[in-house]
Amino acid sequence: MLQIRNLKCYYGGIRALSGVSLSVSRGELVALIGANGAGKSTLLQAICGLSSSWEGEILFDGKSLAGLKPPAIVARGVSMVPEGRLIFPPLSVLDNLKLGAYLRYRQRDHVGVSQDLEKILDLFPVLRERSKQNAGTLSGGEQQMLAVGRSLMANPKFLLLDEPSMGLAPLVVRKIFDTLVQLRETGLTILIVEQNAQAALEIADRGYVLETGRMVLAGEASQLLADKEVKRAYLGKDYSKFYEGRG
């Protein structure tokens, strides 16, 4: 579904990605892990058309995404849950969700939109309770659910998530990751960027490890979980124990 070959990204003179390749097949849940500043967000922004200058190749459904603006990429079925959620605090929860379906309203797909809205409110019942409330008044976990819900409102084929676990308690992380597994079962393809390597690799089929703009490891999620390097760098013994206790 997604093929990235030899992707290079620049911020002025700084090179944030130096020749990254990655692929995601239809129906897969792939995790991309890496430390701060590795270039994970840069990679996702390049896919979504939010980054102005990149070289290399990004193919989605066999077609290049080069030169496309974000709305055109959303229209192709790619939807992102951005880092830090980026919900619209002054707007109501409902309006935030509806904004996710902006392009579909334009295509007059009102029936499809309201069906999806119901589905998403069922998926996250707390959003239904708070639907009239300003999004800024939600808790961090609720905001993350809203961000996921908003992305789903675009009815994507391919969902990208940038550190959805950031700043959330393990229980909430669990809830969101369970939802992702549920979504994958409905046929959605997912690429998740995480620093919480344990949680991400546990639900993923495959994983990639990004380090300072280079892909250093790739493989089955279970292999990566067992990998010594990954364990040393991203899991840490205490960390993995912590999660085992709760799994």
Added chain:
Amino acid sequence: MVFTLFAAVIICTGAALEGDYYHEQLLTFIGIFTLLAVGLNMLMGYAGQISLGHAAFYGIGAYTTGALTVHLQWSPWASLPCALIMAGVIAYIVGKPTLKLSGYYLGMGTLGFGMIMHVLFREWTTITGGPNGLVGIPSLSLWGLDLSTGRNYLYVVWGCVLLTFFICDRLVNSRVGRALRAIHYSEQAASAVGVDTAKAKLQVFVFSAVVAALAGFLYAHMVMFISPGTFTFLASVKLVAMVVIGGMASIWGALLGATFLTLLPEHLSVFADYEMIIYGGILMGVMIFLPQGLTRGVLDIYEKFRAKRKGTVED
């Protein structure tokens, strides 16, 4: 529902004022300024953009219909669409390059544009009548009904206000309104969910210009004489002040602001002397609390903070 009530209030007020020429005319002026303010409010309050040359679009509406009806003897009803289209096209040309960027660019662009238009109104004597103004603009009539009498014209103007309110209300609560409010908060986030931010901003700017041109049309056929002095920078500032006083991002607020700033000079004669200072003071407040000014400032702090955080984590 609210609109029916509003319409009823207008009709009753009109009936009550029968024969009171002064108040009929005052109320008609309030209607014209409300139109201007509500259009500008869509741009400022919802999309977070500012136009400092809105009087120019008001003038384009007035002068287009004035020139066509006086020089070419067109019927006002034929010149109306021309006036609206003219303002829309010019707004498109002014807005296209400036709205691609985020920030104050539209404000600066329209500031310059407003001044150029004012010079044009004053100097292009063959068309506009120059500093002496354009005389002999016909009044409106429809199917033999004279619309120029005090009460009829009041109904015409407030009918237009009601229609514009209705359109704005629909717009605000639709996909477009949500997108504008999203842009107001963060262009980047809005674009990430698929909003074409440049296009949405341009659309609302063109809309506000067309509404201003409608106000200009109504003004020209009401007073039947127009001169450049009506469409100055000060007039633009006054419109911005109306929106700010009424409260941004509120359709009914525009009505309030327009009413207040139209009545104030009527009842407070000293006001005329300090007009510029008062509008200047209000505008200063806008500049300080201007949405994108604030957003920009907060973004800068956020970026600095982010850079610092990254730096310390990587150390």
